[in-house]
Amino acid sequence: MRSGGLTVRLALAMAAVAAVSALLAGLLVAPLLAGAREDAVRTPLSRQVDLLSGIPQLTAAADRLERLDRITAVSGLSIGIVTDDRASGAAAALTDAELADLRAGRSVSTSGELDGVPVLVEARPSLGGGAVVLASDVSSADEALGAVRRRVVLALGLGTLVALALAAWLARRLGAPLTQTAAAARRLASGERGVELPTSGPSEVADVAVALGQLDGALRTSEERQRRFLLSVSHELRTPLTAVRGYAEGLADGTVPPEDAREVGATLVGEAERLEGYVADLLALARLQADDFAISPSAVDAGDLVTSTAEAWSARARAAGVSVVAEAAPVVVRADPSRLRQVLDGLLDNALRVTPRGGTIVLAARSGGVVEVRDSGPGLAPDDLAVAFEPGVLHERYRGRRATGGHGLGLAIGAGLVRRMGGTITAGVAPEGGAAFTIRLPEAPPPV
DSSP states (O other): OOTTSHHHHHHHHHHHHHHHHHHHHHHHHHHHHHHHHHHHHHHHHHHHHHHHHTSTTTTTOHHHHHHHHHHHHHTTEEEEEEOSSOEEEGGGGSOHHHHHHHHTTOOEEEEEEETTEEEEEEEEEOTTSSEEEEEEEGGGGHHHHHHHHHHHHHHHHHHHHHHHHHHHHHHHHHHHHHHHHHHHHHHHHTTOOSOOOOOOSOHHHHHHHHHHHHHHHHHHHHHHHHHHHHHHHHHHHHHHHHHHHHHHHHHHHTOSOGGGHHHHHHHHHHHHHHHHHHHHHHHHHHHTTSTTOOOOOEEEEHHHHHHHHHHHHHHHHHHTTOEEEEEEOOOEEEEOHHHHHHHHHHHHHHHHHHSOTTOEEEEEEETTTEEEEEESSSOOOHHHHTTTTSTTHHHHHTTTTSOOOSOSOHHHHHHHHHHHTTOEEEEEEOTTSSEEEEEEOOBOOOOO
């Protein structure tokens, strides 16, 4: 567990909260104990002076007062008498104003000093006249309060230790699912797939685990597509290479008669051109991922581009028994005109390859920056639409079942070009019954 890990941080944070809580509790209890210290002395002192003030002639019986003073001294109390003409004993702790209050028949509850010692004083008018005064040293309650204080400190300490233990346990419990999720993420990064992810823990960690599970599935799907694409590339390269090698060996060992040399040479040239075209497509697909891929966007009249493209393909389409129709509305988009024409040419080439004689290909431009290529061919199955622009997927899927032609990279290259121009391209079903490829590009103000 790293020193800066989440579990450690959680534990430290919870421990800090527990320590601060204990400190605050101690700060709050301290004044309460200080108040309780005074109350612990003054309350019994008040009860005792109330009792003494009810004894008749207490203030007049000096000998009885001396005996009572000896008794109260045992308990740490000092007794005093206040009459009209004198104040003795504990009354020395009272001020003149407090003595005047007592002689006027009012009770006094105060504090002062007696022989230099801080005391609490309770004084009451006596039934026999005068007043009775009791004083007690505040420190007389310190021993009891010290015991209480020690118990409070012990309780706070034990509570803090328990809180620290709970904090460590809870932090580990909360951090464990995230630690497991991080370990699973590292296994995914190392190339492992189908990693088991934690399902317990806080909802946020569960959300991360779900996202990692989705990433795991997406990576598996992507890698499987890459694997199939590499197999397709291998097949596409192997076929012409096999032909080239076979004819080259025939020429080398003399099994090709001289009269067939021209035909063999033409075959070799054709296979070499096929290889060259496939490698060029692979390079184009790779260059699309480069940051320095050249795109020169400008304001393009998509309606004019659609019309001119349809006219350029009309002759080739007529030779195949297919009509090309332009539905051109005036719409200006921001795009690279040569790259957009390259995309349209690729889509038209695919459409013409699969559209039967008598069929129709439609090029359309309409408001919203939309450019479409639709055909009346066999179209695409619903599960084809999601992978239409994956390199080689449809080519491999329909190999031998329909005239795929090319190398299976045209749609991927076209989609990459559209994205580099800031647009999107989607595959769907055309009203004509075949496939529809819809390009959406940012609209631009008309050129001045």
